[in-house]
Amino acid sequence: MRYLSEYRDPDLARSLLRQIRQTVTRPWVIMEVCGGQTHSIVKNGIDRLLPSEIELVHGPGCPVCVTSLELLDKAIAIASRPDVIFASFGDMLRVPGSEKDLFMVKSEGGDVRIVYSPLDAVQLAKENPDKKVVFFAVGFETTAPSNAMAVRQASRGGLSNFSVLVSHVLVPPAMKALLNSPQNRVQGYLAAGHVCAVMGWEEYEPIARQHKVPIVVTGFEPVDILLGILMTVRQLERGEAKVENHYLRAVSREGNRPAQELIEKIFEVTDRNWRGIGVIESSGFRLRPEFAQHDAEQVFDLTDMKVSEPSSCISGLVLQGLKKPHECPVFAEECTPQTPLGATMVSSEGACAAYYSYGRADLLSGARSNQDDPE
Amino acid sequence: MCLAVPGRILEVYQEEGLRMGRIDFAGTVNRACLDFVPEAGEGQYVIVHAGFAISMLNEKEAQESLQALREFAETQEGEHQPAANPATLQDS
Secondary structure, eight states, X not given: OTTTGGGGOHHHHHHHHHHHHHHOOSOEXXXXXXXXXXXXXXXXXXXXXXXXXXXXXXXXXXXXXXBOHHHHHHHHHHHTSTTEEEEEOGXXXXXXXXXXXXXXXXXXXXXXXXXXXXXXXXXXXHHOTTSEEEEEEEESTTTHHHHHHHHHHHHHTTOTTEEEEEEEEOHHHHHHHHHTSTTOOOOEEEEEHHHHHHHXXXXXXXXXXXXXXXXXXXXXXXXXXXXXXXXXXXXHHHTOOOEXXXXXXXXXXXXXXXXXXXXXXXXXXXXXXXXXXXXEEEEEEEEOGGGGGGBHHHHSOOOOOOOOOOTTOOHHHHHTTSSOGGGSTTBTTTBOSSSOSSHHHHSTTOHHHHHHHTTOGGGHHHHHHHHHSOO | OOOOEEEEEEEEEEETTEEEEEEEETTEEEEEEOTTOTTOOXXXXXXXXXTEEEEEOOHHHHHHHHHHHHXXXXXXXXXXXXTOOOOOOOOO
8 A cells, every 4th residue: 555565664674673773772661652553563563573672661642542431421421312313433432431331322222323534423413403413522633623623514504413522632741741750761752643743743842852852753654663763762872852753754843734723723722631540731622612512511411420440450550651451460351352441452542452462462471470479 | 543544635526615535545435624735636645534634645755765764774785794884874
């Protein structure tokens, strides 16, 4: 596939691996921010090909995984109403709420539909004037322009029966929160390529300077990831801490201005509760007041939500890069993609799902024997 | 959910006041909104996420970076004899 398969070329991958081995002289901990990058790393076995000095830590860049349990329970409550058509991207449907997931709501008769684009949800609102159509607007900055456009189209079209349940999160505040954590071990970052395609990479420069960490804008294919790792290791070995863009075919310094302008018009920054991590200041978007009629949290009265998280799930620690999936006591036992306890096992970008799908269960014996040794 | 895929614009058209495109994703054709990439035209590549083109694909950059990687891999291949002194990738 043009501009994809070229970046899966084994010769280029081998060459980059060789250069990484020649460059690294001591241990380094690097985080790939995006769940899509995590899946590419584990699927292609990059974590196993790298020299042992390099540890890859998986970041919180999976919007499905970080959507708060409270918001998910709100989605489930809305979707259960007979007067609602609830539209969502597919991977939100199997994320476990306190009692059930959206798939169960569908099986119990709720009108829950999977859509390809937020504009499809706007079309549903047009075609079903007697129903309230609600779109689950989940995502990082990558998805914000699309959801903003859906609200703009509904607003212009006078579709008062259309609203969005917003769960938008932002990468830079999450990176700062992780960097400010006393448990932080991460020394360099692979920035999420498609977040930067929209937002550019200027907002990462103060983070690199202040926290003295190299940040390399990285793509998603194996060659892209290996190039991102090589350039991060180079900086670390030289004691440098700057932002470099190595996803040149898709990302420019200023990003996509028309997309940023529409985001600015429709959304405003707010505090956001990240599942497994907690509230991070100014780390999300919400609709501006002038679009309140399209804000599902205001259209529907959802005040008395009782939220409970399975205690055995450590997805919060996995999302912060403090634990690896196989270090979870219920990984691949009670918690599997068929019976997920946490969102990181459900989402196609979750680290636990990646470890389970691409055969990292062999790491279990080591992890579990460590757990048995008294500290 | 941040995944996005490159595709080539086959046709540009208007729908509901939006600039839309029929996009070829290596044989699979689907639509995408082109409102965020006003400069993109037929025959050009865009990066599409959730039914929206979020950026143009810079074909010149793509080809140049691939070329640099290939040239380097070939010099490394030539030098990857046990006694060889490894060359290093120039700052790209």
